[in-house]
Amino acid sequence: MRRRFRMHVPTWLTALRPQRPRFLARIVRQPPPGLGIAASALLLASAIGYGIVVGQHVPVVLDWAKDVRDAAANSLGFRIAAVALTGEKEISREEILTIAGVTGRASLLFLDADAARARLMANPWIADAAVLKLYPDRLQITIKERQAFALWQKDRHVQVIAADGTVLEAYVERRYLNLPLVVGKGAERQAKDFLAVLDRYAPIRAQLRASILVAQRRWNLRLQNGIDVELPETDTAAALERLVVLDRDKKLLSRDIALVDLRLPDRVTVRLSDAAALARDDALKPKKPKKGGSA
Numbered sequence: 001m002r003r004r005f006r007m008h009v010p011t012w013l014t015a016l017r018p019q020r021p022r023f024l025a026r027i028v029r030q031p032p033p034g035l036g037i038a039a040s041a042l043l044l045a046s047a048i049g050y051g052i053v054v055g056q057h058v059p060v061v062l063d064w065a066k067d068v069r070d071a072a073a074n075s076l077g078f079r080i081a082a083v084a085l086t087g088e089k090e091i092s093r094e095e096i097l098t099i100a101g102v103t104g105r106a107s108l109l110f111l112d113a114d115a116a117r118a119r120l121m122a123n124p125w126i127a128d129a130a131v132l133k134l135y136p137d138r139l140q141i142t143i144k145e146r147q148a149f150a151l152w153q154k155d156r157h158v159q160v161i162a163a164d165g166t167v168l169e170a171y172v173e174r175r176y177l178n179l180p181l182v183v184g185k186g187a188e189r190q191a192k193d194f195l196a197v198l199d200r201y202a203p204i205r206a207q208l209r210a211s212i213l214v215a216q217r218r219w220n221l222r223l224q225n226g227i228d229v230e231l232p233e234t235d236t237a238a239a240l241e242r243l244v245v246l247d248r249d250k251k252l253l254s255r256d257i258a259l260v261d262l263r264l265p266d267r268v269t270v271r272l273s274d275a276a277a278l279a280r281d282d283a284l285k286p287k288k289p290k291k292g293g294s295a
Contacts, residue, residue: 073107080108081137090125090145090168099123100131100141108133116141124166150195151181152188153210165189184213194219194236201240203247204229218263227253232263242268 073079083102085093097103100116113131120129120143128144146162151172153159160169160176165188169176182191190213198205204221212220219236221229231239239262246252246268252260261269 067105069110070105070107073109074105076109077136078107078109079137080106080111080139082139084138084140085143086141087143087145091123091143096120096141096143102139108135108137108139111139124162124168127162148176148179150188150191151176151179152191153181153183154185154187161188161191163192165191180208181210182213183210184216186216187211187213190216197237198240200237201244203244204240207253223253225253227257228259230259230261230263232265235265238265239263 080102083097085096088096099119099122101111101119102116111133113133116131117129120126120131120141125145126143127146130140130142132140132142134140146164146166146168148160148168149163150161151158152161152167158172158181159167160172160179161167167188180191180195182188182195191211194211198208198211207223207225208221209224210222212222214220218233219231221231223229229243243252243260243262246260247254252270256273256275257270258273259269259271261271
């Protein structure tokens with residue numbers, strides 16, 4: 001009969017046996033509550049975000065978020081109830097409000113006044129603008145418009161410009177046909193100063209059809225009767241003064257000529273029209289003796 005031997009292990013040796021900490025066992029066995037739901041929500045949000053970006057729906061989502069935000073603010077009493085608008089003439093009230101972002105759903109609380117002003121200033125007709133929020137529900141917009149100053153022709157295309165050269169309209173309405181016409185590259189920027197000088201000489205200004213900038217340095221005048229007047233690069237006023245005197249004393253601009261050159265300060269050169277030059281040549285030809293006449 002076999003005897004079973006049981007080894008006796010001292011108590012102090014048993015205490016040295018490695019044991020798993022109880023708090024670690026609890027962490028491994030029991031994940032925090034709600035972790036699965038949070039992970040699922042994060043995965044769903046990532047999928048939705050990816051779909052929005054890939055499907056190019058970001059603007060739609062942003063607009064929806066703005067509408068929700070404004071609706072909440074409007075429910076608290078920040079709906080824009082009145083808009084005081086001053087200074088508009090060329091631009092309609094509806095267009096100004098649309099540019100500023102003032103719609104039936106917009107709230108005063110979330111309206112960005114600086115951004116609204118920047119959008120208004122981007123319109124070529126608006127030289128300056130001010131947007132003031134008056135809580136809780138009023139908005140004040142003040143604008144200063146540019147005025148149509150001249151017509152500018154470049155590459156056979158005519159546009160309406162302001163005095164500072166800003167292009168206001170890419171086409172010409174009938175009401176702008178009486179504006180002065182300037183032609184050439186850079187003419188839109190130099191027109192204000194040149195026309196200010198020309199306005200001092202009413203007899204010439206009354207006959208003007210167009211002012212043509214040559215090489216961005218000097219001006220030519222095209223008169224209504226087809227005569228071209230070449231002006232110098234400097235001291236334009238003195239040249240115009242001479243032209244006024246010549247027309248007054250010699251009726252120069254009523255003659256059958258094509259061009260008046262005033263570029264040199266000490267002389268005036270005149271070129272006859274083709275018809276006048278032909279008539280002069282015929283008059284200068286030697287006359288042939290008549291047949292049967294005396295020798």
